Amino acid sequence: MKKLMICLLLLVMICSARAETMTVIERLDMRVHLSQTEFAGPQEVEVRIIVYNLSDEDRPGTLALYWPNGKMIEEFGTPTLKAGERLEWTGTWLVTQNQLDAGKVRFGVKYTGVNALGLPVTREGYVAAGIIALDNGEGPTAPVLVMESNPSTGFDWSWEIDHEAVVAVSATYVSDMYFDVPEMVPPVGSGGRTRFQLTGLTPGETTITFAYKRFWREDTPIREVICRVSVDEDLNVTILSSKDNEYPDSMFLPEQ
Structure with a gap:
């Protein structure tokens, strides 16, 4: 009976530790700003992306940004954000007709997160800025x-x-911004x-x-x-x- 009680006590302690691990919350904020949001046609625009680690803990791994065409933004690198760290990147992008038709310009993000067991996992998603295609001026x-x-x-x-x-x-x-990033703020x-x-x-x-x-x-x-x-x-x-x-x-x- 004494051994059974000890086993139960150990089990409770393990479950408590596991529950504490599962309370890990990722607090990552990412925003995309365009210097212009209304276009008469395809046009180059300045892009500003801000990434902010809102947590009081360092990120568990690296983070990378991706162009709308899927290529990694090499200039941003693959940083690991410290607690409370804010990074900003500025570049240019040619807004395409397909993006005008979709009403948004999407930039990808891939980063290391933490799953329910406290283990590192790779997450990916996108953040997009809303854009408007203007009338071509034909008609009344x-x-x-x-x-x-x-x-x-x-x-x-x-x-x-x-x-x-x-x-x-x-x-x-x-909308000024659309996003689909797992567990992002x-x-x-x-x-x-x-x-x-x-x-x-x-x-x-x-x-x-x-x-x-x-x-x-x-x-x-x-x-x-x-x-x-x-x-x-x-x-x-x-x-x-x-x-x-x-x-x-x-x-x-x-x-x-």
Whole structure:
């Protein structure tokens, strides 16, 4: 019986040690920034990648970055990040038509992590910057309004058109960053932009009211933009005036 109790005690101690090993949490933050996010076509852009070890422990192994074409970024090397260490790399990349069609530029990452047993393992994933392909300019003028937004906060944009037969509004949300890296710290609050394109349907004038609020509550919008627009015989849309409650002294102009 005494031997059985000793065995049970040893088993409990082993399980406790194993449980402590399994609580290892990887705290790696990685961000990609482009010097430009809107493109009329393929174009070279400056890229800045920041990698940050948020843990109070050194990384268990090396980390490497990869170009969108899958080749390793040799200039970055294969560093091992110390506790709290932040590394930054800057280079250039030619944004391709395929990336414009996909709406993002992806950069790969491969690093040494730790599994549930506390053993080193190789993990890989990607972080991508959101990009926008601009209209080629053919056809009637269809202005685009760009407004900051962050759905992760519960807020989002809605709009109302006084005369829906005159103009149509289409909205596209573009995140500042997309990512798929195992156990990586989510980029909380990074947000993005919502692009509203105004397309003429029939000649006339109307008013469009954009509201930024939480839809499950009846709160007053924290931002409201009111635009007066006109549509001519060729269905070109012109913004006649605008009023923004967040920036009351400035006219809200469409993107160039």
